[in-house]
Amino acid sequence: MTEIKINDLNQVFNHQNVLKNINLEFKNKAIYGLLGNNGVGKSTLMNLMTERILPTSGYISINGHNIHNNDVALQQMYLLNEDDMYSPSLKVRQIFNLTNEIYGNFNFKFAKLLSKKFDLNLSLKFGKLSTGYRTICKIIVAFCVPVKYVLLDEPTLGLDANHRNLFYEALINTYSHNPRTFIISSHLINEISKLLNYVIFINNGKIILNNSIEIIMKNSFAITGSKDDVKQYTRNLNVIGKRNLGKLSTFYVYDHINNQTKSFNIKIEKMNLQRLLICLSNIGKEG
Amino acid sequence: MTEIKINDLNQVFNHQNVLKNINLEFKNKAIYGLLGNNGVGKSTLMNLMTERILPTSGYISINGHNIHNNDVALQQMYLLNEDDMYSPSLKVRQIFNLTNEIYGNFNFKFAKLLSKKFDLNLSLKFGKLSTGYRTICKIIVAFCVPVKYVLLDEPTLGLDANHRNLFYEALINTYSHNPRTFIISSHLINEISKLLNYVIFINNGKIILNNSIEIIMKNSFAITGSKDDVKQYTRNLNVIGKRNLGKLSTFYVYDHINNQTKSFNIKIEKMNLQRLLICLSNIGKEG
Numbered sequence: 001m002t003e004i005k006i007n008d009l010n011q012v013f014n015h016q017n018v019l020k021n022i023n024l025e026f027k028n029k030a031i032y033g034l035l036g037n038n039g040v041g042k043s044t045l046m047n048l049m050t051e052r053i054l055p056t057s058g059y060i061s062i063n064g065h066n067i068h069n070n071d072v073a074l075q076q077m078y079l080l081n082e083d084d085m086y087s088p089s090l091k092v093r094q095i096f097n098l099t100n101e102i103y104g105n106f107n108f109k110f111a112k113l114l115s116k117k118f119d120l121n122l123s124l125k126f127g128k129l130s131t132g133y134r135t136i137c138k139i140i141v142a143f144c145v146p147v148k149y150v151l152l153d154e155p156t157l158g159l160d161a162n163h164r165n166l167f168y169e170a171l172i173n174t175y176s177h178n179p180r181t182f183i184i185s186s187h188l189i190n191e192i193s194k195l196l197n198y199v200i201f202i203n204n205g206k207i208i209l210n211n212s213i214e215i216i217m218k219n220s221f222a223i224t225g226s227k228d229d230v231k232q233y234t235r236n237l238n239v240i241g242k243r244n245l246g247k248l249s250t251f252y253v254y255d256h257i258n259n260q261t262k263s264f265n266i267k268i269e270k271m272n273l274q275r276l277l278i279c280l281s282n283i284g285k286e287g
Numbered sequence: 288m289t290e291i292k293i294n295d296l297n298q299v300f301n302h303q304n305v306l307k308n309i310n311l312e313f314k315n316k317a318i319y320g321l322l323g324n325n326g327v328g329k330s331t332l333m334n335l336m337t338e339r340i341l342p343t344s345g346y347i348s349i350n351g352h353n354i355h356n357n358d359v360a361l362q363q364m365y366l367l368n369e370d371d372m373y374s375p376s377l378k379v380r381q382i383f384n385l386t387n388e389i390y391g392n393f394n395f396k397f398a399k400l401l402s403k404k405f406d407l408n409l410s411l412k413f414g415k416l417s418t419g420y421r422t423i424c425k426i427i428v429a430f431c432v433p434v435k436y437v438l439l440d441e442p443t444l445g446l447d448a449n450h451r452n453l454f455y456e457a458l459i460n461t462y463s464h465n466p467r468t469f470i471i472s473s474h475l476i477n478e479i480s481k482l483l484n485y486v487i488f489i490n491n492g493k494i495i496l497n498n499s500i501e502i503i504m505k506n507s508f509a510i511t512g513s514k515d516d517v518k519q520y521t522r523n524l525n526v527i528g529k530r531n532l533g534k535l536s537t538f539y540v541y542d543h544i545n546n547q548t549k550s551f552n553i554k555i556e557k558m559n560l561q562r563l564l565i566c567l568s569n570i571g572k573e574g
Contacts, residue, residue, distance in 0.1 A: 037447040038419045132325045157445065160324040160474045162565050187447045188475070278449050 003028045003181065004049065004149065009058035011044055011205075018044050020205040022058070026149075029179040031171075031195055033186070033213075036202035037281055042185045043081060045202070046151050049183075050079040062149075075103070080142040081153035084134060088127020092120060092137055099141050107144035110174065114140045117166055131158050139167060143174045152184045156191075164191065171195060189274035199273065203281050213273070220276045221257055224250045225266035233264045241279030252279045290315045290468065291336065291436065296345035298331055298492075305331050307492040309345070313436075316466040318458075318482055320473070320500075323489035324568055329472045330368060332489070333438050336470075337366040349436075362390070367429040368440035371421060375414020379407060379424055386428050394431035397461065401427045404453055419445050426454060430461045439471045443478075451478065458482060476561035486560065490568050500560070507563045508544060511537045512553035520551045528566030539566045 004026040011019040019041045026032060034042050047053045049060055051067055051074055060067050067073040086095050092115070100106035115122055118136045129137060135158060142150050156164045172195065175182065186192040193199075199216055201209035209216065223230050227249040234251050241252035252271055271279075291313040298306040306328045313319060321329050334340045336347055338354055338361055347354050354360040373382050379402070387393035402409055405423045416424060422445060429437050443451045459482065462469065473479040480486075486503055488496035496503065510517050514536040521538050528539035539558055558566075 037449050038417065038445075130325065158325075158474075161476050161561050162324050162568050164474075165565050187445075187451075189448050190477075274448050278452050281449050 012056045030197040031182045033196040077149045078147045079151040086126045093122040105146040111144040193273040220271040221253045222269045222271045299343045317484040318469045320483040364436045365434045366438040380409040392433040398431040480560040507558040508540045509556045509558045
């Protein structure tokens with residue numbers, strides 16, 4: 001079931017086409033990775049989807065209703081990003097209460113459990129929290145607010161490994177108790193990849209890849225051997241990157257392959273999502 | 288050969304003992320990971336080692352000479368951290384020239400190569416760079432300045448996967464051409480672990496782990512099976528963490544083990560460095 005639909009969306013800033021004719025659908029109750037390098041338009045897209053900014057052209061709908069000036073639709077979305085929307089003088093506890101007043105049905109029980117796990121003091125003022133703990137406070141709000149669409153723009157930026165681990169565990173926990181749509185951007189692609197159902201990869205304002213993680217992973221390979229063997233084996237395949245180490249070459253392939261390697265002295269391994277996206281973002285560049 | 292030695296170092300901020308009686312040695316020409324959660328004292332230690340701040344007690348020496356007020360010693364160190372030391376009106380090219388004037392023998396050739404790889408425009412003013420590109424500019428300076436000790440405090444913060452990949456490649460490149468000591472703090476433990484010779488893990492201001500990565504990895508295991516089997520197999524081992532998934536239990540072990548599993552229906556796998564450090568940082572906490 002398609003819930004959010006993005007139609008022919010364009011966004012121009014300072015004469016630059018940041019998003020180019022984007023068409024996308026987000027299914028209900030799935031976890032999406034919205035991935036791409038810095039500056040490709042991910043944050044812009046999330047700001048457009050929650051109408052924090054308005055598109056140059058095109059529109060976004062939820063269940064067929066345009067979100068523009070549509071409070072009912074916008075009330076179903078929550079965006080966490082680097083903006084701090086809370087007054088620095090508000091205590092964490094007051095932020096939870098305020099969110100409850102705005103959205104209703106705030107999950108105080110889960111918020112308290114998470115605050116304990118993350119070691120977040122509910123009596124501290126938002127302005128007194130470290131950068132990491134401000135993010136943690138915003139993560140807890142995002143997980144406890146009763147919306148159908150949770151957009152998380154770089155939710156782990158600046159978090160240490162222990163806190164990231166808690167974040168991933170909390171996401172699995174809240175999603176399994178209350179399946180809803182999560183749209184997550186992150187530069188920690190290999191870590192987040194384990195949680196995703198779908199991957200949307202943006203490069204230079206365009207959608208380069210949009211598929212389920214299973215299908216993507218089924219087509220992602222690293223082929224290693226002598227350069228001649230690897231070249232020969234991959235001659236009809238979609239080679240998206242190459243690396244040489246001494247006499248060995250590794251060709252990265254995004255394609256359907258069969259494992260008939262008998263006549264070649266090569267090793268076929270899975271390529272992880274991070275390597276795939278690095279290769280895709282470098283296609284067309286030299287070196 | 289020990290080059291940097293830290294002797295009985297203590298640091299107190301606001302009546303809090305941030306670093307507690309630290310004793311450490313850094314060998315010449317090795318790559319160290321200085322790892323730990325946010326707020327454990329890693330940045331403080333790096334600031335002390337480059338005398339940007341002074342210790343409450345204890346001292347640091349290079350080749351037996353105290354670094355205090357010792358310009359010859361301090362000239363051999365370079366620290367990259369989140370502080371921006373350059374005037375926003377300086378162009379990248381001017382920053383390279385300025386570094387050459389201060390330290391001499393700046394590697395302009397490598398700086399130009401890296402700028403091209405990272406797509407950093409030498410004519411842009413530092414103040415006009417995005418956060419990511421400011422970091423990239425500082426990384427290039429750190430790799431091209433002719434010092435014996437390069438300290439990198441969170442050099443990949445905010446970099447996307449593609450730029451992090453270029454950073455790791457550049458580090459391998461510069462280290463292999465000119466082996467020198469790198470001391471690197473990072474929250475992306477699994478990514479950085481492939482580059483490290485030694486790991487120093489700090490928790491609550493104390494050194495918890497200090498060893499070569501080979502030895503650490505040789506002792507890091509995840510044991511999975513039924514709870515009874517896993518409990519029985521690990522009864523005399525150093526269990527540092529546990530996880531349950533349905534009927535299966537995984538116990539994380541930091542110990543020497545032999546692989547005699549015949550009488551147990553268990554699976555023994557390697558535990559990665561990130562999981563090890565998460566476990567070590569949570570010892571003593573409930574849950």
